[in-house]
Amino acid sequence: MHRLELTKPDGRALTLYGLQPLQDIGPAPSPFIEPLNRSPHLRRNPLRDEWVTYAAYRQDRTFLPPPEYNPLAVTVDPANPTELPQGNWDVAVFDNRFPSLAPGADEVPSLVVETAPGVGKCEVVVFTQDRLASLGALSLAHIELLLRVWADRTEKLAQVDAIQYVLPFENRGAEVGVTLHHPHGQLYAYPQVPPVPARMQQVAGDYYRANGRGVLQDHIRAEMKSGERMLYTGEHAVAFVPACAKYPYEVWVAPIEPVATFCDLSDEQRADLARALKTVLMKFDRLWERPFPYLMAWYQAPTDGQPHPESHLHAEFYPPYRTRERLKYLAGTELAAGWFAMDALPEDKARDLQQIEVDIDAL
Amino acid sequence: MHRLELTKPDGRALTLYGLQPLQDIGPAPSPFIEPLNRSPHLRRNPLRDEWVTYAAYRQDRTFLPPPEYNPLAVTVDPANPTELPQGNWDVAVFDNRFPSLAPGADEVPSLVVETAPGVGKCEVVVFTQDRLASLGALSLAHIELLLRVWADRTEKLAQVDAIQYVLPFENRGAEVGVTLHHPHGQLYAYPQVPPVPARMQQVAGDYYRANGRGVLQDHIRAEMKSGERMLYTGEHAVAFVPACAKYPYEVWVAPIEPVATFCDLSDEQRADLARALKTVLMKFDRLWERPFPYLMAWYQAPTDGQPHPESHLHAEFYPPYRTRERLKYLAGTELAAGWFAMDALPEDKARDLQQIEVDIDAL
Numbered sequence: 108m109h110r111l112e113l114t115k116p117d118g119r120a121l122t123l124y125g126l127q128p129l130q131d132i133g134p135a136p137s138p139f140i141e142p143l144n145r146s147p148h149l150r151r152n153p154l155r156d157e158w159v160t161y162a163a164y165r166q167d168r169t170f171l172p173p174p175e176y177n178p179l180a181v182t183v184d185p186a187n188p189t190e191l192p193q194g195n196w197d198v199a200v201f202d203n204r205f206p207s208l209a210p211g212a213d214e215v216p217s218l219v220v221e222t223a224p225g226v227g228k229c230e231v232v233v234f235t236q237d238r239l240a241s242l243g244a245l246s247l248a249h250i251e252l253l254l255r256v257w258a259d260r261t262e263k264l265a266q267v268d269a270i271q272y273v274l275p276f277e278n279r280g281a282e283v284g285v286t287l288h289h290p291h292g293q294l295y296a297y298p299q300v301p302p303v304p305a306r307m308q309q310v311a312g313d314y315y316r317a318n319g320r321g322v323l324q325d326h327i328r329a330e331m332k333s334g335e336r337m338l339y340t341g342e343h344a345v346a347f348v349p350a351c352a353k354y355p356y357e358v359w360v361a362p363i364e365p366v367a368t369f370c371d372l373s374d375e376q377r378a379d380l381a382r383a384l385k386t387v388l389m390k391f392d393r394l395w396e397r398p399f400p401y402l403m404a405w406y407q408a409p410t411d412g413q414p415h416p417e418s419h420l421h422a423e424f425y426p427p428y429r430t431r432e433r434l435k436y437l438a439g440t441e442l443a444a445g446w447f448a449m450d451a452l453p454e455d456k457a458r459d460l461q462q463i464e465v466d467i468d469a470l
Numbered sequence: 471m472h473r474l475e476l477t478k479p480d481g482r483a484l485t486l487y488g489l490q491p492l493q494d495i496g497p498a499p500s501p502f503i504e505p506l507n508r509s510p511h512l513r514r515n516p517l518r519d520e521w522v523t524y525a526a527y528r529q530d531r532t533f534l535p536p537p538e539y540n541p542l543a544v545t546v547d548p549a550n551p552t553e554l555p556q557g558n559w560d561v562a563v564f565d566n567r568f569p570s571l572a573p574g575a576d577e578v579p580s581l582v583v584e585t586a587p588g589v590g591k592c593e594v595v596v597f598t599q600d601r602l603a604s605l606g607a608l609s610l611a612h613i614e615l616l617l618r619v620w621a622d623r624t625e626k627l628a629q630v631d632a633i634q635y636v637l638p639f640e641n642r643g644a645e646v647g648v649t650l651h652h653p654h655g656q657l658y659a660y661p662q663v664p665p666v667p668a669r670m671q672q673v674a675g676d677y678y679r680a681n682g683r684g685v686l687q688d689h690i691r692a693e694m695k696s697g698e699r700m701l702y703t704g705e706h707a708v709a710f711v712p713a714c715a716k717y718p719y720e721v722w723v724a725p726i727e728p729v730a731t732f733c734d735l736s737d738e739q740r741a742d743l744a745r746a747l748k749t750v751l752m753k754f755d756r757l758w759e760r761p762f763p764y765l766m767a768w769y770q771a772p773t774d775g776q777p778h779p780e781s782h783l784h785a786e787f788y789p790p791y792r793t794r795e796r797l798k799y800l801a802g803t804e805l806a807a808g809w810f811a812m813d814a815l816p817e818d819k820a821r822d823l824q825q826i827e828v829d830i831d832a833l
Contacts, residue, residue: 150713150714151714152712152714152716153673153677153685153686153688153689153714154670154673154674154685154686154689155666155669155670155673156669156673157808157809157810158809159714159715159716159809159810159811159812160809160810160811160812161812161815162811162812162813163812163813163814163815163818207803207811218696218713219689219692219693219695219696219713220689220712220713220714272807274802274803274806274807276801276802276803276806277802278799278801278802283799283801284797284799284801293802295802295803295807295809297807297809301803301807301808301809302807302808302809303518303806303807303808304807306518306519306808307517307518310516310517310518310519311517314516322516322517323516323517325516326516326517326582326583329582330582332582333581333582349515349583350513350581350582350583351513351514351515351516351522351583352522353515353522402801402802402805402806404802404805404806404807406806423806425805425806434647436641436646436647437800438639438641438646438647438765439637439639439640439641439656439658439765439767440570440637440639440658440664442765442767442788443637443639443666443765443767443769443786443788444635444637444658444660444664444665444666444667444767445520445664445665445666445669446520446521446522446523446658446660446664446665447520447522447523448522448523448525448570449522449523449524449525449526450525450526451526452524452526455526
């Protein structure tokens with residue numbers, strides 16, 4: 108992996124990653140000139156003991172691009188800068204111009220609830236220069252590079268004392284609110300472990316102390332033994348519809364043996380994890396012969412400097428469709444109670460995906 | 471309040487409620503003849519220790535009504551039965567034909583995750599006979615009746631040993647997946663306290679033990695003192711945009727002094743709670759002069775037979791719009807991390823709603 112760190116005219120960081128040595132890289136562009144000076148803040152919900160982040164400036168973006176403008180394209184005309192320079196980079200990461208969490212946040216309003224500065228980091232991760240590609244259409248080597256990039260970002264952000272958790276995710280499709288279709292994901296670095304991973308850490312910790320093994324490790328073993336919901340079974344990685352899926356086409360992707368973060372993957376694990384991931388993505392897009400929308404989130408251990416033998420890096424996919432035509436709306440029981448209701452059996456949805464043949468080695 | 475309990479031809483319960491003595495009530499109809507024989511089941515997510523309910527039969531509903539068919543209208547032609555009889559009832563409650571949780575559930579598949587029968591109850595609560603009305607358009611007396619109905623259902627369901635939590639809610643609007651626009655809500659009775667109210671109970675319990683007061687009680691006092699986000703301040707009830715809103719137009723409605731469940735409301739509290747609720751609903755619909763979609767959930771104490779001095783009955787509204795034109799999509803940080811990111815300040819959204827004058831006593 109080759110890496111080049113640059114700084115944009117407005118002070119934001121840009122890091123380029125390549126499979127080949129980086130060459131002929133242009134200067135780091137920015138559609139914005141004024142230095143970034145954003146200070147999101149946090150407020151605590153006293154009934155749930157959960158933080159919410161407020162970045163009101165996100166609403167009054169003065170920059171209103173024309174619909175054909177793609178800020179994730181490379182800059183061709185320096186008079187019309189995008190977010191990315193020319194050159195032979197494969198993956199790029201830069202600071203979100205409108206972050207929900209920012210390193211220098213220091214604004215803390217005085218309110219009837221507890222408040223705190225919105226310290227953290229929001230990064231944009233551009234998967235490829237090809238705006239018509241998709242994550243699943245990238246080569247295995249390119250996907251492996253992305254897994255290395257997520258490791259590099261995690262390692263870098265873990266060095267910031269204030270950052271406790273790093274979550275890479277991708278929202279894909281207009282159905283989940285995406286307006287910019289150039290293949291990209293995001294990365295949020297939080298000042299506390301957020302509620303969902305905090306819950307998972309607590310459950311995994313209890314299980315590890317009681318059993319001396321990982322809860323996902325044992326679940327993967329059981330899913331592999333059953334085989335009923337498996338989508339990919341490699342030497343080091345798997346993908347499957349979990350027996351407890353709460354979205355019809357929910358899929359988990361993980362190394363078979365637990366590793367705490369992206370940084371801990373061996374070369375063999377990373378290579379097989381790329382194969383598992385590409386298999387799932389290709390099956391999704393082939394299912395209805397159209398781009399399959401989803402939320403993909405990668406859970407890893409907190410970046411608190413402690414060992415986390417209970418943690419097990421993995422991805423969870425939450426696709427919004429129940430069937431080809433019908434969305435699953437999250438409503439009363441899901442959003443208000445946190446108790447999901449499913450009309451479909453995971454076994455049936457797994458079968459839909461199992462029946463689709465894909466060739467991940469074809470280019 | 472007047473009440474009449476009936477049984478539908480397929481065995482489902484129907485209860486009618488009226489402000490006046492119930493008269494000229496027709497026989498309880500049902501669009502379905504065969505007895506209800508549904509057995510949803512639960513599966514436990516081992517990574518989160520959360521239950522998901524599966525009711526696969528919900529997908530193959532053989533009954534496909536024409537678009538103009540309204541099952542919540544009263545039956546005019548016995549050859550074309552709906553769910554409700556003629557008569558002078560004001561609110562009706564009946565067992566959902568396609569329940570996610572059912573009293574007689576006894577099907578427990580053997581799987582790689584823990585499973586359990588989907589014991590519980592899913593009820594449909596019809597707010598009025600007028601399909602063109604809305605909850606906020608009903609008279610204060612009618613809304614008070616609904617609060618009594620929710621109390622009656624809670625009391626009745628609390629007697630079932632297997633039921634631990636009763637959640638009344640309304641999904642309103644096509645934006646939250648509603649296809650049937652006759653004013654109605656639902657009520658889920660769960661075999662365990664679901665994750666969100668369980669978290670709230672835990673936080674409230676800790677606060678009560680530490681302070682001898684309720685966490686929402688103290689929050690309401692602080693919101694009233696500030697006044698910045700108040701929408702209704704009565705003698706016994708309030709409505710406000712909470713300082714920690716995680717949806718732009720999130721609103722909480724509550725009695726000022728804590729009561730554990732709907733059953734514990736005094737007449738004065740109930741009357742003022744109806745005024746607070748109607749105020750919010752009218753402001754919502756006047757905001758953009760169109761029906762305002764939302765999820766409304768009412769949190770109360772678990773029905774476990776224990777005293778819950780820490781619990782404080784209240785409603786939370788989650789409207790899906792950020793602005794008149796733009797939806798707030800729940801994506802990576804909200805759904806995967808449980809950490810909400812807001813573009814708007816609650817103070818600004820409260821001001822939008824404060825500026826709208828409504829006359830809740832007008833009919």
